[in-house]
Amino acid sequence: MQLLSWIIFPAVCLMLITCPSHESLKENTDSKAFKQLITQAESYVKEETTPPDAYLQKFDQDENVQLLKAALNQIGYDLELSDFYDEELTWAVTDFQIQSENASISGIYDEATKEELLSYFKEDKNIEPGEGLAHPPEEPEVTEAGTEVVGNPYDELALVNKSFALPENYIPEDLMVPDVPFPFTEDLPKKYMRENAAHALEDLFDAAEDAGLELFAQSGYRSYDRQVEVFSANASQHGEDYANTFSARPGESEHQTGLAMDVTSAEVNLELVTEFGETEEGKWLAENAPEFGFIIRFPEGKEDITGYQYEPWHVRYVGEKAAKYVTEKGITFEEYIEQFDK
Structure with missing residues (x-):
């Protein structure tokens, strides 16, 4: 080392x-x-060599990233000691989190992950790299449609679109129901989100309520198999090409990440329609979502980049740092990833 x-x-x-x-x-x-x-x-x-006292995520670049890599190397990893939080470090952090007891699985280095890493130092323990999450292959897998399969689906900054698909068997391990209003009472899978996203959604909805607005969560997690049904139905009705402008092919849906939620209001009869963006709730959501780590994933005028129609109701959790950057720059998540991915 x-x-x-x-x-x-x-x-x-x-x-x-x-x-x-x-x-x-x-x-x-x-x-x-x-x-x-x-x-x-x-x-x-x-x-x-001790774990840094900092919150770090993919694309960060400073000396704390180098310290984190050095700390992980001490327990068994073999990371190049650069100061850039790259895909390799994201994989290592995710793998470590999966093998740990108390850290949430996100690929992000947070306080809980630091405490887990400190316990390895105190107890002089080592880890078996790849035992939690296999190292992504040099040549990425591809789907039958030719879409590259995401190597680390747990990554909260994973890009999922028409070019990058989730593994068919990926089901988030930390799904929970956020304590927010839904327009239905049944305990359906679409009520669920990943833990960090669910708690952030609760805070977002609380803030909307404080502003005198009422939001409703309509559709969150959706399994691969369920997306097969949804896309097949849309393709049968509209044709596959047109359907793919508003409906994702299986594996390419952000809903499978557990990090997305469709949001609506009574002003549009609890429907998912573009008119939602013109309501007080829709305007407030677009302006305030970044404060809670969410972005409007498919913004108006960016259809040629995202590949999908404008969806003012679809929010995606990416964390506060990325959400604020994307929104302030007026860019898409695709452009954000392209700008920072080295």
Whole structure:
């Protein structure tokens, strides 16, 4: 590891200078004293390398990212010590979270993940990389339609669209029902969202209520199999090409991520229609959603980029940092990913 080499390298150089021959060098490196030096160096590095006290996510770039990579390397990973939060680090964090007891699975380095990592240091434990989430293959899998399959579906910043599909068997492990109004009472799968998104939606709806507005959650999580039914019905009625302007093919729906929710109001009879964007609720949602980590995923005028019609009712959870950036810049999630993905 790079940090370890900074300590061991000077010691080896000293031996090269002081040892008159190859034989004596070999004797020194085989010696008990040299092995003890290595052990002490390893112990020193582990003591000095601690998980950073920072909130970090994909595309961040600073010294804390490098510290996080060094900390993960100490428990068994082999990450290049750059200062950029790349896909490789996102995979490692996700894999670690899946193998941990108390961290939420998101690919984001948060307080709970830091505490879990600290416990590994305190207990001197190591991890088996890839045991929780297999390392994405060098050559991505593709669907029958030729769409690239997302290697890390747990990533809260995963791009899911007509170019990137979720695995057919992906079902989020942390689905829950947010405590918000629904226009139906049945316990249906579409009430569910992933935990972080669900709590953020609760805060969003509370803020809307404080503003004197009433929002309703209409449709959240949707399984791959359910999307097969939905898209087949739309394709039968409208033709596959036209249907794909407003309905996603199986695997390509954000609803399968558990991070999306369709929102409506009584002003449009609880329907999912573009007129919702002209209501007080729709305008408030577009303006305030980023404060709670949501974006209007399919904005007006960006159909050629997103591949879908304008949907003022469809919000996607991406976290506050990304949501504010996307909204302030007036860009799509596709453009955000393209801008930062290196």
